[in-house]
Amino acid sequence: MAKRQLLNERSLQLLKSLIERYISDGQPVGSRVLSKDADLNLSPATIRNVMADLEDLGLIHSPHTSAGRVPTVTGYRLFVDTLLTVKPISSPELFRLQEGLLTENTPDVISVASRLLSELSQMAGVVTLPKRELIILRHIEFLPLSNTRMLVIVVTNDQEVHNKIINTSKTFSASELQQATNYLNSKYAGKSLIAIREAILNDLQADREAMNQGMLDAVNMAQAALENGPGKDGYVLSGETNLMEFSELSNMERLKTLFEAFSQKQGVLHLLDQCMKADGVQIFIGEESGYKAFDHCSLITAPYRSATKWSVCWASSGRLAWLMKKLFPLSMSRQNY
Amino acid sequence: MAKRQLLNERSLQLLKSLIERYISDGQPVGSRVLSKDADLNLSPATIRNVMADLEDLGLIHSPHTSAGRVPTVTGYRLFVDTLLTVKPISSPELFRLQEGLLTENTPDVISVASRLLSELSQMAGVVTLPKRELIILRHIEFLPLSNTRMLVIVVTNDQEVHNKIINTSKTFSASELQQATNYLNSKYAGKSLIAIREAILNDLQADREAMNQGMLDAVNMAQAALENGPGKDGYVLSGETNLMEFSELSNMERLKTLFEAFSQKQGVLHLLDQCMKADGVQIFIGEESGYKAFDHCSLITAPYRSATKWSVCWASSGRLAWLMKKLFPLSMSRQNY
DNA sequence: ATTAGCACTCAGCCGACAAGAGTGCTGATA
DNA sequence: TATCAGCACTCTTGTCGGCTGAGTGCTAAT
Secondary structure, three states, X not given: OOOOOOOOHHHHHHHHHHHHHHHHHOOOEOHHHHHHHOOOOOOHHHHHHHHHHHHHOOOEEOOOOOOOEEEOHHHHHHHHHHHOOOOOOXXXXXXXXXHHHHHOOOOOHHHHHHHHHHHHHOOOEEEEOOOHHHOEXXXXXXXXXXXXXXXXXXXXXXXXXEEEEEEOOOOOOHHHHHHHHHHHHHHHOOOEHHHHHHHHHHHHHHOOOOOOHHHHHHHHHHHHHHOOOOOOOOEEEEOHHHHHHOHHHOOHHHHHHHHHHHHOOHHHHHHHHHHHHOOOOEEEEHHHHOOHXXXXXXXXXXXXXXXXXXXXXXXXXXXXXXXXXXXXXXXXOXXXX | OOXXXXXXXXXXXXXXXXXXXXXXXXXXXXXXXXXXXXXXXXXXXXXXXXXXXXXXXXXXXXXXXXXXXXXXXXXXXXXXXXXOOOOOOOHHHHHHHHHHHHHOOOOOHHHHXXXXXXXXXXXXXXXXXXXXXXXXXXXXXXXXXXOOEEEEEEEEHHHEEEEEEEEOOOOOOHHHHHHHHHHHHHHHOOOEHHHHHHHHHHXXXXXXXXXXXXXXXXXXXHHHHHOOOOOOOOEEEEOHHHHHHOHHHOOHHHHHHHHHHHHOOHHHHHHHHHHHHOOOOEEEEHHHHOOHHHOOEEEEEEEEOOOOEEEEEEEEOOXXXXXXXXXXXXXXXXXXX
16 A cells, blocks of 8 residues: 655655744644645645645644644654755844954953844853863962962953962961962963863872972962862853743743753753764754753754854744754755655 | 721721731732631621721722722832831741851852842842942952953952953053052052042042153053943842742733843842942832832842842732741831821 | 545634622611 | 621623634545
8 A cells, every 4th residue: 555655755845844834833734824835736635645644754743633733853853954944144144243243342252142142043042151171371360368268360361260269278478379379370371271280280299399388389279279160161141031932931830940940050051061062053852952941942052163162052942943044054955765 | 977087006907917818818808808817806897898998098909899909009018117017037047048158158159148038038039249339459460461452350358359351552561560560559459449549540630740651551551440340230130930930920021021121130230229228128019119120029128238238139019028027037116097 | 646525523712601709888786 | 886797789700502713534536
């Protein structure tokens, strides 16, 4: 009986039309509209047959007997993997991006980027902060606070300043601190923090006896300061209120868990960490991210590398292909099955 | 006819019971429940009479013919001004506060405070950052970035570090920068920023010819750095998702405007600025704050002064008296009309 | 292989109806 | 004169049934 292959050129074209229609309308799409909408001239009845096939394959499904069809997660996945065609970003929008990122001379470009991302996409924008490993030390400074406490200021590349309070076992004089500052700056400035930490360990092991007490103290302090110190990673979120517009999130319960997930950053951070390992645009649809709070959302990530940073962008499920077209000027290949 | 005074001891007692009941239930309260609930033994009929009087005075009103009564804004105002009795904070909660604020050695106590505030109140907690005027300079440092740009690091009391990038018209050598650093630190460390700014102005006018060029440059740079520089004020918000629980905010529209108001901080900051001028606990009910986004919320503020900081706490309207009781161990006087 | 036609299903909407809650008013009572 | 019981009235809320429109699956015709 199954003489024709279920997934042919026509049914794929139909699936594409259906998903695009669903993305723009947000409602289940029936055979009637699709028959007018699609390029192929088919009657609603034929389309119903094809849709039945697509449903058998698990690519679409209907919420109830007499509603239209809605793409499933696997349907979406197929769509973004092989069907999606993206338009290049429009030039006014491109201009706006350049405008915003270049002329703004505010120190944190990252929040500007996050805001632009959310405004352009009408969704939530997330931009991760630089990771510690690749930060280069410019300058380090010690300031006494009380007898056993001191403030350590670390200036890195990208004109970022981090500070940390550390407790020391012994009391240092102002001149000792100055000496330590000079020693560390002359020896380690210009190197990456990860290299510095290794170097410090080596110094401690090799030259322990050769170093005088002051240098030893300085190294110890620096180590304490670098321990989880600068670049406590995080991200900048903006436009989260945009997510309230989506019917998928009209449920208060879901909305709340989503917002709570955003405000306790660990989970999101861990997720983004993994995204950064990949090298291009990545798309997570619905539950694919593996985080319960984001089951009803989709996630589009892309690494960025101005000095060494990464970016990502959240989207509510459904509208994500629209977002894709808007943001990423990639032309994905179209295959036949 | 109006022989009895409308607002007597009994009707006030009734108003108090009504509001407390409404606070805990969140629903309009009728004469029946009030007759059982109130200390005074009155029949529902009598209570209806009294409630009619209270309604004439504009203290309560009914949403529709056969719903119970709900306090109006003026009713709330009367309640918090003269009727509210607050319990001292419970000792386990007090312990938790002390625990959280003292043992945490994380540098920003402020976010801890904000979180504690929101957890304890089950509402949104807001804690403002210190204002610039009362900050005392501990240390200032210049770091060259490029020819005409330099990074200025300002360390203030409270172990806070601020940094700013400034553009200079001429190029400075490393030794000039060092000289400027030494000069400024020796002359101004330990003074408040506002005093420093005045002193700088004076120096510029009086000693212009007496100062050498290096000192003059240093002063100019310091002024540029202090201009809007450190302590760009803001606040720390937490527990905003708690607000989603309230029926008053179940309306998506309202919730969205509220969240947006929180994320563009200016409006809120301006409001809080005014709160800080007052000296005790202040309560804004509904529209009293004057900010549209907060029309359906109430605001409780209280200044705090560890070094010189302020705090406030948001509450959704309705439940605010409950929050009052929980947080502020004040015993307000009770008056008769 | 495609399509027109038909019967079937189901969500959404509307009106009717009953129940419940609460009020205002009147007249009785201490 | 203050309080209160009783009664009629109003208004919300929930439920039930019927109707409509959209959409499907199936069958038979082209």
